[in-house]
Amino acid sequence: MILPYLNPSLPTQQRIDDLVERMTLDEKIGQLNQIFATPESEERDKEMIRQGQVGSRILAFSAHAGNDETEADAYTPLWEFQRIAVEESRLGIPLIFGRDVIHGHLTVYPIPLAQAASWDIELVEAAAKATASEAVSDFVHWTFAPMLDIARDPRWGRVIEGSGEDPYLCSQMAKAQIRGFQGEDTSAPGSMVACAKHFVGYGAVEGGRDYNTIEVTENTLRNTYLPPFKAAVDAGVGTIMCAFNDWNGIPCSANGYLLNTILRNEWGFDGYVISDWDSIKGMVEHGSVEDAAVAGQHAIQAGVDMEMPGHCFATHLRQQVAEGTVSEATVDQAVRRILRIKFMAGLFEEPFVKVRKQQPKGLKSEHRQLARKLAAESMVLLKNNEDALPLANDDNCTICLIGPLIHARRELLGNWTLDGRPEDTVTIAEGLAQLRPDLKIAPADAAVDAQIRLARKSDQVILVVGEDHFRNGENANIADITLPAGQAQLIDAIHAIGKPIILVVCSGRPLVLTDIEPKVDAILWAWHPGSEGGNAIADILSGNVNPSGKLPITFPRATGQIPIYYNYKNTCRPVDDYYGEDSRYQDQVGKPMYRFGFGLSYTHFEYSNFTLDRSQMLTDECITASIQIKNTGKASGFEVVQCYLRDVVASTIRPVRELKGFQRIHLKSGESKTVQFSFSESDLAFYGADNQQRTEPGEFQLWIGPDSSATIGGKFYFKQSKDSNIATERQACLNPDPSFC
Ligand code: GLC
Numbered sequence: 001m002i003l004p005y006l007n008p009s010l011p012t013q014q015r016i017d018d019l020v021e022r023m024t025l026d027e028k029i030g031q032l033n034q035i036f037a038t039p040e041s042e043e044r045d046k047e048m049i050r051q052g053q054v055g056s057r058i059l060a061f062s063a064h065a066g067n068d069e070t071e072a073d074a075y076t077p078l079w080e081f082q083r084i085a086v087e088e089s090r091l092g093i094p095l096i097f098g099r100d101v102i103h104g105h106l107t108v109y110p111i112p113l114a115q116a117a118s119w120d121i122e123l124v125e126a127a128a129k130a131t132a133s134e135a136v137s138d139f140v141h142w143t144f145a146p147m148l149d150i151a152r153d154p155r156w157g158r159v160i161e162g163s164g165e166d167p168y169l170c171s172q173m174a175k176a177q178i179r180g181f182q183g184e185d186t187s188a189p190g191s192m193v194a195c196a197k198h199f200v201g202y203g204a205v206e207g208g209r210d211y212n213t214i215e216v217t218e219n220t221l222r223n224t225y226l227p228p229f230k231a232a233v234d235a236g237v238g239t240i241m242c243a244f245n246d247w248n249g250i251p252c253s254a255n256g257y258l259l260n261t262i263l264r265n266e267w268g269f270d271g272y273v274i275s276d277w278d279s280i281k282g283m284v285e286h287g288s289v290e291d292a293a294v295a296g297q298h299a300i301q302a303g304v305d306m307e308m309p310g311h312c313f314a315t316h317l318r319q320q321v322a323e324g325t326v327s328e329a330t331v332d333q334a335v336r337r338i339l340r341i342k343f344m345a346g347l348f349e350e351p352f353v354k355v356r357k358q359q360p361k362g363l364k365s366e367h368r369q370l371a372r373k374l375a376a377e378s379m380v381l382l383k384n385n386e387d388a389l390p391l392a393n394d395d396n397c398t399i400c401l402i403g404p405l406i407h408a409r410r411e412l413l414g415n416w417t418l419d420g421r422p423e424d425t426v427t428i429a430e431g432l433a434q435l436r437p438d439l440k441i442a443p444a445d446a447a448v449d450a451q452i453r454l455a456r457k458s459d460q461v462i463l464v465v466g467e468d469h470f471r472n473g474e475n476a477n478i479a480d481i482t483l484p485a486g487q488a489q490l491i492d493a494i495h496a497i498g499k500p501i502i503l504v505v506c507s508g509r510p511l512v513l514t515d516i517e518p519k520v521d522a523i524l525w526a527w528h529p530g531s532e533g534g535n536a537i538a539d540i541l542s543g544n545v546n547p548s549g550k551l552p553i554t555f556p557r558a559t560g561q562i563p564i565y566y567n568y569k570n571t572c573r574p575v576d577d578y579y580g581e582d583s584r585y586q587d588q589v590g591k592p593m594y595r596f597g598f599g600l601s602y603t604h605f606e607y608s609n610f611t612l613d614r615s616q617m618l619t620d621e622c623i624t625a626s627i628q629i630k631n632t633g634k635a636s637g638f639e640v641v642q643c644y645l646r647d648v649v650a651s652t653i654r655p656v657r658e659l660k661g662f663q664r665i666h667l668k669s670g671e672s673k674t675v676q677f678s679f680s681e682s683d684l685a686f687y688g689a690d691n692q693q694r695t696e697p698g699e700f701q702l703w704i705g706p707d708s709s710a711t712i713g714g715k716f717y718f719k720q721s722k723d724s725n726i727a728t729e730r731q732a733c734l735n736p737d738p739s740f741c
Helices: 014-023 023-033 039-050 069-073 078-086 112-118 121-138 158-163 165-183 218-225 229-234 257-267 282-286 292-303 312-323 328-344 365-378 428-435 449-455 488-496 533-542 726-734
Strands: 035-036 056-058 096-099 193-199 238-241 272-274 378-384 399-401 460-466 499-505 521-527 605-612 614-619 623-631 636-645 658-667 673-681 698-705 712-719
Touching: 014 328, 023 312, 023 623, 035 039, 039 078, 056 312, 096 328, 112 121, 112 158, 112 365, 112 399, 112 533, 121 165, 121 365, 165 229, 165 658, 193 229, 193 257, 218 229, 229 238, 238 257, 272 328, 282 292, 292 312, 292 328, 312 328, 312 605, 328 712, 365 533, 399 428, 399 449, 428 533, 449 488, 460 726, 488 499, 488 533, 499 533, 521 533, 605 712, 623 636, 623 698, 623 712, 658 673, 712 726
Parallel strands: 035 056, 056 096, 193 238, 238 272, 399 460, 460 499, 499 521, 614 712
Antiparallel strands: 378 521, 605 623, 623 673, 636 658, 636 698, 698 712
16 A cells, blocks of 8 residues: 555645654654765765655755866766665655756856846746756756846856846746746656745845845845745745845844745745755854854744755754754754655656766757857847948958957856856857858967957957856956956957957956947947857847847946946935936946946837826726837847836835836837736835835836836826825825834
């Protein structure tokens, strides 16, 4: 007779109850324990698994998986580990294998910040789905992605890993990636459990210094940093990873207000929370606990369910339950959450993934096509003087390709690439040679002088510069966001000989181009574009693909402007358009180099005929804005139409504008389309001084345009009911109980 917990026809809750009932305390604590395995620890690990003391294994050798080239080997011996867990442990609870599959597996897609620049929700979802199908066939059940940290500081190395500065765009990207990774049914073949990280506020580390403290009010946390995680929970994300940083003086690894009050009680999250690598013991370093035992106690009582390598739970929980400092009910609660996800992932029915016997040669062509398309869509055309791009097809015009990254492979894959193979990467030289065999391409061993001589003999220069894959990423922060050493000088040298420059920048973060911009005719921001980066860049430069990327993060003019972001709160001494000309710097203007949402095309789009279907919106109504967009240029192309809202007066100061909708539309030359955005009361909601979600009556402004400088729009009034008086309603809102302030 099959035991209830092994019977897939029974409800999950019943299976969980039956299994927990059968587990010893040691076996329960084992489920909370994630190990990393090395060849040296293999026998010890197997015995721990046999004793039911392991719930999960992270497929990484170290806490620096993203910055460690040896991580590709962290796979052995998965089958044997799982076999022991399922066949030799007393209850046969399968292990869940987790890995940082951040933006691709064998096929590497653009870094997440680049994917956000595509604003193509469907394509981002498709890339995550394709990634899951590859990772699952390497026995990966669970990815530590998507990273949802709102980032306004490009000095921070991990800005590459998220979706930029805007809560709405980041929320859409979160949902797309989670749908892609988990599918409709996470137990289905090719799906894997996702993990929204790092909960919460990690992108606000002071000075852009990774692991640093953050100073974020609860009001800002709720209106800016939490929304993407709420979107992830609403999208059914299976797990959440808590952040290294503290919030309000309490480390996120033991912050019950975040993990229990908000995440579980307010949002109803029913998956499990995993710590970050050793972040529980890290609280001893924080100075919030005396020792590892107390750290573990605080963490599990605050709502952390599984410990990423660290050993606080495995070492101390047994004793703490025995002496009553941690109740067994608390341990049971964590175990139940973990088992729920293991059942959801189908691990009890399919503990063994049909693992491919060896790594396939090369990449699947459909994945390559997907990577090429997403990379091209993520690239942002920042400048294009006199239509310098697309490249002319003129026999009398000699074009050369030079720069430190034209033959790069690993660098194009970007950081947090553990399984992508450089040999599968298409270099920029290869991509361009394929589409434009006429180009004069500097050989890989060409010294700078030789590259300059090649430029002298050419009529136009494609110059590729940028970062390598370890100049950003975890704890890869820079204090001055300029190009790597020597690259500005190379640009100067080519400029000095009077050659028109097409600048291509491969980078994981915004970089300052203020002094460079006047010296070049065109700038294509290619990010770290992944396995098909060379082909995608060639597609754009040749005109095969019309660029449509839009910046998901503001590009400063100077490091000293940081933090600079478009959705800032107004002040008592307002300036317009970011920080305006009156920027309050004596040595710099206030505007950024490139604003959020900005990106050029090879064609031009004209916005006209803006309408609002009403001037007043009541509680149970919707308001619809519409606008006509016409492609007035010669090339067909995509335009990301963006809609921004402003709540002009509210009981807590609201941003000067916030992205509330976007649509990516295709228009042939001469074609027009009408785009509509509809909003209901919930779209106007924000968290007030009492940290409760609310909407308040009054004036709202709305703009639609090609980027965050959108000027075409109108205003409308929102009020609770037809015959209510806005002034009276406002008064009620404007005087919240002073104790909240
Ligand atoms: C790292 C990162 C986290 C990653 C984990 C496992 O320290 O903070 O994002 O998933 O450890 O590699």
